[in-house]
Amino acid sequence: MAAVLPLLLAVGACGDDTSDGGNGLSLPDATSVTAIPEGAPLIDQDNLAFIPGELTVSAGGTMYLKNSESAVHTVTIDGKNVSGVMRKDDTLAWTPPGAGTYRVTCDYHPQMRATITVR
Numbered sequence: 001m002a003a004v005l006p007l008l009l010a011v012g013a014c015g016d017d018t019s020d021g022g023n024g025l026s027l028p029d030a031t032s033v034t035a036i037p038e039g040a041p042l043i044d045q046d047n048l049a050f051i052p053g054e055l056t057v058s059a060g061g062t063m064y065l066k067n068s069e070s071a072v073h074t075v076t077i078d079g080k081n082v083s084g085v086m087r088k089d090d091t092l093a094w095t096p097p098g099a100g101t102y103r104v105t106c107d108y109h110p111q112m113r114a115t116i117t118v119r
């Protein structure tokens with residue numbers, strides 16, 4: 001019995017994960033912050049676009065997301081909304097769980113797309 005239990009727990013953890021994207025990693029939610037460190041990797045939301053559309057981040061590093069306009073947006077990564085609704089000046093920190101390519105979309109604006117590459 002003791003030998004079976006860890007296996008069941010591992011399967012359970014997988015089954016609970018609705019955030020599983022193409023990379024198979026569980027995605028953490030972004031956390032609200034008040035400031036972005038100088039020179040930190042950033043994707044801004046402005047003019048109904050993610051700017052820049054492609055960003056490369058070092059594995060283990062934290063990146064930042066900001067909404068600079070009055071339109072509301074989300075940061076949805078590989079199909080999981082990690083931001084909630086972002087209003088003007090909302091700023092979030094997000095740490096990718098591992099190396100890979102992450103697709104970023106907005107729940108409200110299908111034309112908004114970005115790619116985060118972590119390596």
Ligand SMILES: [Cu+2]
Pocket residue numbers: 048072073074106107108109112
């Ligand atoms: Cu949007």
